[in-house]
Amino acid sequence: MLQPILSLTWKVPKWLFEVISWGKSFKSNPILGNYVLNRCGLHVFRVLVAHLLFRFRLFLLSPLVPSHYRREFIENGYILIENFLPKEDFYKLSGELNRFEGPVREIVEGTTITQRIFMDSEQRSRAQELKKLVENQFLNHLMRFCSSKNRPPLFYIENLCNHANVHPRPDPQRDLHVDTFHPCVKAWLYIDNTSDENGSYVYVPGSHRLTWKRLKWEYKESLEACKKGEDRSSGRYWDGSFRVSKDDLEEMGYVEKELSVPENTLVIGNVYGFHRRGVALKKSNRMTVWMQARNNPFNPLFTPFPKATARAFEGVWKKALIRLDRRKIESGEQRNFFGYLSREYSRKSTDSK
Template identity: 40%
Template sequence: MLKQITRLPVWLVELFTGAKSFVANPLIGSQRLNRWGLHVGRVALAHGVMRLRMALLSWRVPKADRRQFIEQGYVLKHNYLPEAEYQALVEEVRHGPGEVRQCIQGNARTRRMLLAPEVLEKMPHTRALMKDPAFRRLMRFCAGHLRMPICHAEKVMNGVTDDAPDPQTNLHVDTFQPTMKFWLYLEDVSEHNGPFVFVPGSTCLTRDRLRWEYQMSLKAREHADRYTARGSFRVGQEEAETLGKQPPQSFHVPGNTLLIANTFGVHARGHAEPGTSRLALWGMSRTNPFNPLPGLGFESLNRLQYRVLQRMRQRDDERAAARGVRSSWHRVEGEEFCWSA
């Protein structure tokens, strides 16, 4: 009881942040408060704030891109880079000099190399992309924030173990707030190596979507699915049909395709054949959903977020080592950075 009293101020403050777990925060998970509309209110307010920030950052972003992202929930751009630049970027990423970390979920292994400033100093083609004004304007608009997304080189390897299926292949939403993720694919993506799956229009706050959010909030804390209980709601196939404007769409795209998605929308990682993989530049941005200002875009702040993430990873390593296990995102030891490993 005393612990609950002392933690109450923290739980209250978290209501005004991106905190989403119905288990970790008893106010977020309160059936009574959610029956009164707490969760739906947070969803609606976060959505409105994001639209305001996006409007402030829409300058010089092509109208077609703005419209597609708002109405459909994604932007898709084929042949994003000139061919020579694209091929140079692919070769550079395949021999990237940064630290590699990996996470294993079910039978899938995801490896990422953080594109921190000191790493980009050795990757001129990747650095040029990250500095490109048109690329930065589009990233900032879709993120609703002047701070650039944290970026990685990423390789997803499918069917590497005999464990349970990859949980990311279940349709789901990441969180209650609009969240931006992007992929610049450096290999062709097809039904064989796990395409991104998205329900077009499922980012819109329709009556059906708000009703679904309300119903999920009443049962999320006690839900059998641990991801749902933590605020990343899993979505049934029939539910997905009602939450968007079209059925789930698989993005079978060639290399050199840029895909940006609002993962408040219903999405998943497509099923893939064992032994296949896909390579991409990947990044995400998730900010305080209730701050109406688009933040600051100083380069020092962009650099700082990488330092913070690196320190968090080190702390996770230390805590895991004290328990005699590996952290969820652990370093790939004893191997050079090679996407084919």
Template identity: 35%
Template sequence: MRAMDFLKSPLWAFELATGAKSFVDNPIIGSRWLNEHGLHEKRLLLAERMADFRRSLLKRMVSAEHAEAYARDGYVIVRDVLPPEDFERLKHEVEDNEFSAQEMLQGHTVTRFTPITRKMLRDLPEFGALVTGPLFQGLLRYVGSWNADPITFLHTVFAEPDRGERDPQTVFHSDTFQPTSKCWYFLTDVAEDGGPFTYVPGSHRMTPQRLAWERAKAIAASTEGRSMHALGSFRISDEELADLGYREPVKVAVPANTLVVADTHGFHARGVSTRPTIRLGIYGSLRRNPFLPWPGLDPFSLPGLRWRQAEIHDAINAWKMRTGRPTGQPGVGKVRPLDPPRRWQ
């Protein structure tokens, strides 16, 4: 063991009790011997049990119908969220204004992230009411099992199949080993051939077949370089997926004014776009330490920090750009959400 490894070993051990998931950055998490003896499986199952307990304390946040849909499928779809007049006002608030944005290029797809700031929530009344309202916040928090402040962005996806390599997000994958919530409130229609969010119903729950698959992948993960798989976001082939016994994947092709909330510990992918497409929505994500028993006491809910996660993310991203550090989402200045991608220019 190198001296630096010796000094880092207490940190690596501590990370076992957190959401750390990389099999290459933490040699304890990535240990072949430990994973052969069940380390990864034990973390999976404990995270699932703790999330179930926290979620049981948050039932008041959602309707019985939505709780049942999540338990059965791992995702919830709510159509016609706003009355038509309110929806049109919200669309104009979003589409007619310029905001500071970042863009991520993956294969033939550019994803534009526009951090949602406190100023946007104050100045855009329909937009602010939706993002801070009980449906958006309640479902995101219930599925994620945390009464905590999520990070939120305007989210524009531009896909042109002939422009580059395959988008890695179109491969079925699990974001991490713990229950994690993401949501999209769509401001544009999502067609079946337009790269819809696709989910394997029921794959948010562990089964004997899934645990055996997770075990095999964990044992081998540390040898796979710095792939997404090795970093803790396991990829799965269609053939492997068929062997696990889950239901057939569902393409979530929905009209505008629909909210989709999913546990992205379950297998999901961005559908393949067979034509140039643009999709605009409001995106939220929520993940915390999977092993804590309480769903609250979130530091980002404190005065001065509440609703600021995206602003903090943007500030860190800008600092990386100024100091020459790598960032997967470089800033592109102020743009309207549907303006053509700067990364393609």
């Protein structure tokens, strides 16, 4: 009797904190997953407030980025820049990442194996070209603006191994989805050329903007996500990363676009917009420098100390990763090892010439 009461005394404040921050799981948070509250508009209210504050912070940070990039980001939901680095610098970086030996986290997502190395300051000290990229002022300003938080992102090397899993299962990243209920960004500097051979990034331009139809869809999905047990129509609803059907996409007037890009292209995407991993037809690799920036959407302010905040976030995230690792390794979803990324099916520009 005492045990459940004690457990509730720390769980309730945690759930409440999640409601006023980045919490998105309808399953693990009974407040977010409460049908009556969502019927009264809890989810839609959170979406609305998060978007208003995002636009407010973007406005304040606008001096960081030239106006045409701001327009591109606000209108389409992503920025795409080809030939991002000078050629010579890019090839040095590509060579370094292809040869980099580090702590790899490998997860299975359907038929895809995703390998990532978290490039914290310790790893960066062994990767001078990546360190230069992290210190690139233009990239720094773009990411600080697009995240709306004035904070540089976390950096990873990401390497996809398509058709590498011997037990074919659907890859959840191949379905059109949103990452969460609020605007936030991920970015990729492509080390390989991308096409439908190794899976281009697919984005639905304009789908990051709130329209009446989109709000109605959010409301409908939030009620669906509250369903429990057998009533739940899709296994993916519970985590708050809503999947969108073809019919709903059409109803909202959206059309997806495949961003098949050459190596050395930078893509920064607002992952509140619908996106997915494109189809990969062949056994192939796709390597990127992968950047991620996610913050509390309900804090109207941003940090005045970008560097120090980035350092602090990196430290906190490093510890959180150890905890997450333990859980995923135990469930068999992940394996960790120190070594090289698998690059036997990489597509360099010389392949296509």
